[in-house]
Amino acid sequence: MGRPLFFLSEAFRALRRSAAPSIAAIVTIVVTTLLLGVLVPVVLASNDKTQDVRDQIGLNVFLYNDATRAEIDQLASELETLPHVEAVDFVSRKEAVDVLADRVDGELAESLGELNSNPLPPSFAIDIDDPTNLGAVSSLITKTGPAGDRQPISPIVDEVRDARQDASKITRVTGAVTVILAVLAVLLLLASLMLVGNTIRLSIYARRREVEVMRLVGATNWFIRWPFIIEGIIVGLTGAAIAVGILWLGKVTVVDPLSDNLNIVDSLSTMGFLPLVIILVASAMIVSALGSGITLRRFLKV
Numbered sequence: 001m002g003r004p005l006f007f008l009s010e011a012f013r014a015l016r017r018s019a020a021p022s023i024a025a026i027v028t029i030v031v032t033t034l035l036l037g038v039l040v041p042v043v044l045a046s047n048d049k050t051q052d053v054r055d056q057i058g059l060n061v062f063l064y065n066d067a068t069r070a071e072i073d074q075l076a077s078e079l080e081t082l083p084h085v086e087a088v089d090f091v092s093r094k095e096a097v098d099v100l101a102d103r104v105d106g107e108l109a110e111s112l113g114e115l116n117s118n119p120l121p122p123s124f125a126i127d128i129d130d131p132t133n134l135g136a137v138s139s140l141i142t143k144t145g146p147a148g149d150r151q152p153i154s155p156i157v158d159e160v161r162d163a164r165q166d167a168s169k170i171t172r173v174t175g176a177v178t179v180i181l182a183v184l185a186v187l188l189l190l191a192s193l194m195l196v197g198n199t200i201r202l203s204i205y206a207r208r209r210e211v212e213v214m215r216l217v218g219a220t221n222w223f224i225r226w227p228f229i230i231e232g233i234i235v236g237l238t239g240a241a242i243a244v245g246i247l248w249l250g251k252v253t254v255v256d257p258l259s260d261n262l263n264i265v266d267s268l269s270t271m272g273f274l275p276l277v278i279i280l281v282a283s284a285m286i287v288s289a290l291g292s293g294i295t296l297r298r299f300l301k302v
Helices: 002-016 017-057 068-080 094-105 107-112 131-141 166-208 208-216 221-259 264-268 273-298
Strands: 058-063 086-089 122-130 142-144 150-152 157-161
Touching: 002 017, 002 221, 017 166, 017 221, 017 273, 058 068, 058 131, 068 122, 068 166, 086 094, 122 131, 131 142, 131 157, 166 273, 208 221, 221 273
Parallel strands: none
Antiparallel strands: 058 122, 058 157, 086 122, 142 150
């Protein structure tokens, strides 16, 4: 127990002697951990919501109003056998009005009941295994005829609509957001790494005579290195603890009350708070320890 206590006491002594740079490093760790604590749930919630939207993207095959039941059943059987098709649901004209009524509100919803006739055609709602296969399935439903024009696989098919453009936009936006947030997180980690390294460098410079004496009396590199690494870990742990406290306060006072009324805020709870805390504290301690270790390598070279 003597040696670990010695390393720990030396680390605290170094922190007291280099109070100003240590406080600056702790503040940097706090800011970095806070931003990461917000970025991680935002990225997870964004990906989760994007996947929900992607799962809802499919094909709509609109039929002529005079299609018979036998023709509809035959087309349904053909659609179910197509590759990448997971489900085929028939939507009658009455059901189409009910679906539209559920999606609108206010005066527009009231006006639907005043229509003299139903303008909506029957249709098939087709679920695809992956939005990237929308084009392939659509091309199977409307094939190229001998004259080079597009012809549906059944004469009762009036129009085929898909959401390939929406799927492409969702993929591009999500990818851009993920890349931007990832780059920001990396820059924050590098800034923390450099500042912690500068703190340890100042501490080593202030104790350079002591380090030289320890090397002259035969102290190993690891014996010299451990107090500085523990110093970096203490800086990371302190900064992470302060940041976690601020995040918990924000969660209790802002996120939790709003999550009951706003779905977008509720989606931020995709990751539990405890796993997030573990990730943030571990990341802060690892970054701080790395900052110490990388800096020390230069000073301990013979």
